[in-house]
Amino acid sequence: MAIPATGALIQHSRGVRPSRNGKAVLLSLALAAVLTGAGSCEVSSTPGSAGPTTAPTGGATTGGGTSGNAGAALDSLTVASAGSMSGYSREKFTHWISQGNGCDTRDAVLKRDGKNVKVADGCKITSGSWYSPYDDKTLTNPQDLDIDHMVPLAAGWRSGANKWTDEQRKQFANDMTRPQLFAVSLQSNRAKGDQDPSTWKPPNRAYWCTYAQDWVTVKSFYKLTVTQAEKTALADMLATCK
Numbered sequence: 001m002a003i004p005a006t007g008a009l010i011q012h013s014r015g016v017r018p019s020r021n022g023k024a025v026l027l028s029l030a031l032a033a034v035l036t037g038a039g040s041c042e043v044s045s046t047p048g049s050a051g052p053t054t055a056p057t058g059g060a061t062t063g064g065g066t067s068g069n070a071g072a073a074l075d076s077l078t079v080a081s082a083g084s085m086s087g088y089s090r091e092k093f094t095h096w097i098s099q100g101n102g103c104d105t106r107d108a109v110l111k112r113d114g115k116n117v118k119v120a121d122g123c124k125i126t127s128g129s130w131y132s133p134y135d136d137k138t139l140t141n142p143q144d145l146d147i148d149h150m151v152p153l154a155a156g157w158r159s160g161a162n163k164w165t166d167e168q169r170k171q172f173a174n175d176m177t178r179p180q181l182f183a184v185s186l187q188s189n190r191a192k193g194d195q196d197p198s199t200w201k202p203p204n205r206a207y208w209c210t211y212a213q214d215w216v217t218v219k220s221f222y223k224l225t226v227t228q229a230e231k232t233a234l235a236d237m238l239a240t241c242k
Contacts, residue, residue, distance in 0.1 A: 070213040071238055073220045080225040083158045092166065093153045093173035105174045105181070106147050112176070113183040114142075133210070134188035134202040146189035149173070150180045150211075151218045154194035159224040178221050179214035197237060198229035205240070212237035 096105035103111070103123035110125045111117050117128035125142045132139060139145060153161075153173060161169055175181065192200050202211050212234045219226060226234070 070216045074216045078225045088157045094170040095173040097174050109181050132185040133207045134184050136204040145183045148184045148189045152194040196230045197233040208237040209241035
């Protein structure tokens with residue numbers, strides 16, 4: 001940092017020694033420079049380990065933005081072969097957890113995704129209307145619905161969740177903040193199983209764009225890998241975005 005000229009400093013070029021006041025000013029200015037520099041230092045952030053770091057809150061955000069943004073996010077994902085299913089168990093992804101007021105995550109998703117939802121004691125969902133975007137169906141019986149994990153638990157395990165803590169897996173299984181949980185028809189959820197988009201896509205092609213955006217959003221947030229076939233399929237689905 002340049003030190004501004006002051007009348008208290010005596011120029012050495014004139015062969016004159018600095019006065020006592022000049023020495024004091026020099027020391028004060030030097031100290032100020034050190035303190036200013038220390039206060040302006042920036043601490044660089046270090047990327048954490050793979051997996052979520054914060055607890056989910058609020059409602060789901062559906063869709064990963066524009067196809068361009070989702071495409072860029074897809075390109076940033078690590079491509080790797082599918083991992084082993086060794087050691088996998090759904091019980092390692094604790095669900096459904098309490099969401100308050102006597103409701104668990106399944107109840108909360110049904111309430112969020114439905115219209116005119118009626119709830120009895122104990123948060124029992126008795127009726128309502130739900131749109132299943134995977135197969136373009138409207139359902140009125142809650143027993144005809146499943147709660148789908150956009151990125152299935154087993155698919156998460158194969159792409160990095162096997163290395164997470166139990167708490168991180170619980171967040172993934174109950175995440176209502178990212179577009180990870182949806183009320184869909186039993187038939188579409190059972191048909192999907194634990195498949196990624198390279199082997200299963202929603203029958204409703206009009207939903208392919210949103211489905212791919214949501215898949216990429218979840219995988220990006222949780223730092224999960226994709227296979228090359230999965231990436232290709234997602235790129236094809238994003239190409240349907242208008």
